[in-house]
Amino acid sequence: MEQKPSLYDSVGDQLLRLPAQYPWLVSQNLGTEEDGSTDQIFCTLHDPLFKYQCQIPELTGKHIRGYYHGWVILSDHPKSVMWSLWNPLTSKMITFPPLIVKDGDSESIDECCLSAPPDDPNSVLLLTRINKPSFVFFRLLVAMVKYMLTIPFVIQLDIVVKKKEVLIKLLLLGAKPSPTYNCCPEWTNFLKGSCTELFCITVAFIEGKPGGVYFFKLDMTSLKSEERERFRDLDMTLMDWKEVDVDDSRFRNLSRIMWEKMVDLKDAVFFVDLSDHSVYYKPAIASDLGGYIHIRDKMGKILYSYHVKDNTISLSSMPLLVLPTSNVSLWECRLEDDHGEAKFTVDSKQKDDEIVAGSVVTDGEVEYKESHLLNLPLDLLETIMDYCVGVEYMNFRATCKRFHLAAPLKKWRDESAFKRLQAYSLISPWLMVLDKNQGIITFTDPYLGDNYFIKNLHILRSVGYQIKCCSRFGWLLFLSTEFHCMVFFNPFTGDIRKLPNAGYYFYSACFSAPPTSPDCMVVGFSASDEWVVSIHYVAQEPSWRALRVDVDPCSIRFPTFFGQDLYALGDEGELIRFENLGEDNYSMTFVKANTPLSCCSTSPTECYLMKCDRDLLKVIVDKYGECIEVFKLNESKPEWEKIDSLGKHMIYICGTACVCIEAKTPQMENKIYFPILHSNNKKIVFYSLETCRYHTFNGANIQQHFKDFFGTTYHLSPHWWIEPSWS
Template sequence: MKQNHICASICDRLPTLSANHPWFVDHEKFEDDTKDHVFYTTMDPLTQSRCRIPSFLGRRIRGCFYGWVILSNHPHNEMWSLWNPVTCKIIRLPRLISKVGDIFEPCCLSSPPGNHGSIFMLTTKKHTIVFCRLDCNRNKLKWVEMSYLKQMRSIVDRDGFLRSLTCCNGKVYALTMEGSNFLVLLIDIVVKGRETVISLLRYSKIPSHFLNDCMTHIAVLKGCCTELFYVELGFREVCHVTNETVGGVCVFKLDMMNMRWEEMDDLKDASFFFDPAHGYSVYYNSSSQLGGYVHFLDKSGKVIYSYDYKNRTITLSSMPTSITMSRIQKVEARFEENTESRLLNIPFDVLKTIIEFCVGVEYLNFRVACKQCHLAAPNVKWSKGGRLQTYSLNSPWLMVLHKDRGVISFTDPVFGDKYFIKTPRELVNGDLEIHCCMYGWALIKRHLGSLMFFNPFTGDIRELPYTPYLDTYCFSAPPTSSDCMVVGFTRHLVWHVYVHFVGRETSWRRFRLNFGGGGGDLHSFHFATIYRQNLYALYNNGGLDFIETDNEGYTWRKILAEGPKSSCRDVKQNFLMKRDQQLLLVILGEFGEPVEVFKLNDSIEWEKIESLGRHVIYIGGTTCLCIEAKIAAMANKIYFPRVHSENKKIVFYSLETRRYHTSNVEESFGDFMGTTHHIDPHVWIEPSWS
């Protein structure tokens, strides 16, 4: 890694890094006066510039407008300044006297400093705007505070807050809530002599949209020149910004002529840099050679998640993804250079024989490789199994419902091969969620629609009677079996269990769970599992609940086992599954390290195990499988719905080596950094042709 040490001024180096690409700055080093400040760009992340600027010690970056960086002395936020990294000019604002409880929210610069009427503004939790005019002599700079509460009430009929301030085309905009939707307000600034009048005006309403099954949202406005964007991140869980909880990303662009928001299908050469770790600021770049991504930091500000907007996947990295992307491009280029000549030297009959063993995407790749391959590989329909039925080892495959592409993909965990089928007409144009998957059948639900079984290998779809939204599901047998029982939990008002016997009844049965003492409010069930005719489920801290069935229905009995002691000190993920006649629990650290496996022993306690023997585990977000490995090479491993960012192979964890690998077992890595996972609904599914 190259490092350029700068003693005098960072301005001597920064302009040579990149004039058109955002710079990443280590926030921790900005706030720590014992360390150098580190700057690097997405175009050349291995080249770092280091320096120590006394004016920045103890400061935190709060935003960037018109090329000016906004700094404050965190956590007091009393001293604010503006820094221009190109000219090294610093504008120090007067001390901001704050009262106990004052919390300064988003900030914005209305126009470049020095322009007539340029102001720097902050919003507070007291429904006020605090601003300072910048087109004055230094001695005349002062803070002014004004309340916007009355104006806000006249617009949205409630005590709403201003959030996500941004500038666009010389104007300032902000978000606020109107009902359950976001409303864009124009912050009109009129400067007459020494008087500054700020007014809030209704501007545009963000259209209703659906982001999978997200429980929380982070929404921001971002202006760039004459363009205004709305960016939203959705999370499936409340507590953390992690790779597993991200449920979706959407970007809308405002058509200024028609005043209509249009959802973007492809970012093309544009990228957004989202920083929820430091004030939810967002940066936009329209000249990136690696566009099409929404990059955002985790809660610690140390891990970057790169969302491929077109392919709906997320890649983890501790450095910008341009490193990974450039390496991928080089690998693919080398492959293309050498493939043509080798294939043309193979006799036609031999080539046809080789292609007969190909399936899915590898078959399609052969067809487009050259004219000879195209002749040797005729067009084949893959419906009803086709070659896949003879090709498959009956080992689970990773299935992904690509919502926007109208296809369903399957990935072989051993070789990484893929094949695609068209999404059935009944499932097209719907926001689908996969709630459970076993026996080759997926239990899926359309948003505000019906619950249904779907077998992607036969194309069979079976709708179930209406039921309200349930939190977690499981079923006991394939829907083709007379013993198929579907079970779901819901905690709407109070906890209930819903039960439906698919081949016997036309409606659901509902049973109330009596936790006693209001204990149900503390529960959040996950990974419901039918085991020995009873129900088991994980609750929020990894403990195991036991729900007994009898002639009267289902009764919550007790917490069967508390969560085991784990070496995971911070955020952890818990996964429950069956292995023959045992219950297993897998615990992961936030980024995949450490990995621990426990079994429920005869004493009803979690006992840590070091080996799975001949079994293999497939981890999923809604369903986990533990089966006997079909081939010896898969035994004693845990497969994840992730691929390596470079070789595109499925990632697994070996309990023998205690490391992560792909099909190239010689290469290993210690956590999920450099891996990619899908945002579209995905699950491990065992091939079933009946």
């Protein structure tokens, strides 16, 4: 770890500039001196071993509240009575008179804004208060400032100061944006303005960690002036604080403003802190580091880095020297002009339902590089392609334009191709991700590490983000927003099979066999006026049958067929058995199977249920993957018995359905595969029950070894494990 005792140079007291290619964080311990050091720690998110630890006199005992126009806004801690401005390049300090608010609660000061540099005639420092409809401002000279308040809608505040007369103008802009697919129980909103743009970031939480991040922008220049207005004239003494109450009773009728949903942050970067609701923004950073919204968790230990374009979150821990109680903010420094344009190219000749293989995948880009090594005659290439099937065919076809021409798009349904596909064996399910923003379906092979892509806009438009799908036997079962019914979809053949309209919204669903089988039964759990389980035999019945159940369908997780019965987990991990579904003697019981004392009991856990040959398995994983355990149901006792090996089997974990199958190669067995990627090599992460560590594959070789989910990336777009099926 590289540390330097001071950020000051040896000549004078000028603060040294930090390297401009990184977004830097500065950490302050805001506790008492007995609680820890008063040093400041500068660290970069992209190289945690590279740190500066120093003590800057101007920051001692001060709380960094924001950066505007090259000036740092500081306040004392914790009372927030003394405020000042500091320029880190010139070391100039401007100190304000003590802040005395009407109710004496200066600790309620929350957000701050500096309208212009202090030497600008239009400079005002404005402060807002937590849960109080008022703001405080200080006039440096004479000023006009625009600032955004949320009470809980968005208001534009204009202040015009001339001599001793102050004109305050409030313009109602409307409600904050909200996602249309609101399925998360907890939300946190952040608002940030920059020049003429206003940004809104909404972070949704599922089981304590971000399960969705939504990013919106409002162009202030596009707003009309027909909004409600309210003026107040006040007298203000020169160079003094003034507090203004905001009576929100006159702003009940919200106006409509058009927020734009952003799908790419490009070279910009945000840093938001859930502990103090602060937000920092850099409009430009090195091109390979931009595009992220970094989210520090409420406990101050975890950093979630959301990549807007890829719709993924990378998990990392805060640097060890940064205490959970520390105030952490983004350090503003001048950056090099190295911005690059985000690219995403797809062959213009590609058809909507065509499958291609990408040989080069970097930062969400798909590039096709034409090879000049093979200058074979076209008829010879066509002969070679006749002997290729499945993945081989896709790889060959995507190599270059010449191979693309020699290998036409196949439907894989003619007799000769189908026979070859029957003999073609794939060794693992693939991770399937629906990326609506980029318009592609991505498949990742966890063993070989290859990525394959389908451009099928029809299906992408049909699958809603909040729909809980189920995948088995190479088929995806989901509720189609286009057909308004449950449908089966085989992404490898493009086959779509619609089911009758059930009249219910299913919170979870499963099926016993492929829809091509005469024994395929589909089961869905729903709640309207009453709790029901709906059953449909695909090849035998024209409609659904509904049976009442005594358990909330919202709590049903991982429904799994096991012989003639159906098992599922409840919210607390309890086991529920549905016997003889579809028969007159149908029944539902709670199986009170005891679980041995778990090593994962000290932290929040997630439970997964699956069938493994003649056994029923439950996998328990704690929040950050530090502990993982596998249990087998002993029905005779009944109890869950812990097991230390899967033998020749392998488990694929997913958020809606899990699968356990026998491995087709020794390298794959006795492992649990997760729908997450290593943040560096972008390979699928798996847990080995033999080593009790996490790894990734490098071809047939195992590489990497780590103990938890830190340093990995997970998808926010809909994703499932699916077993390739070409029939």
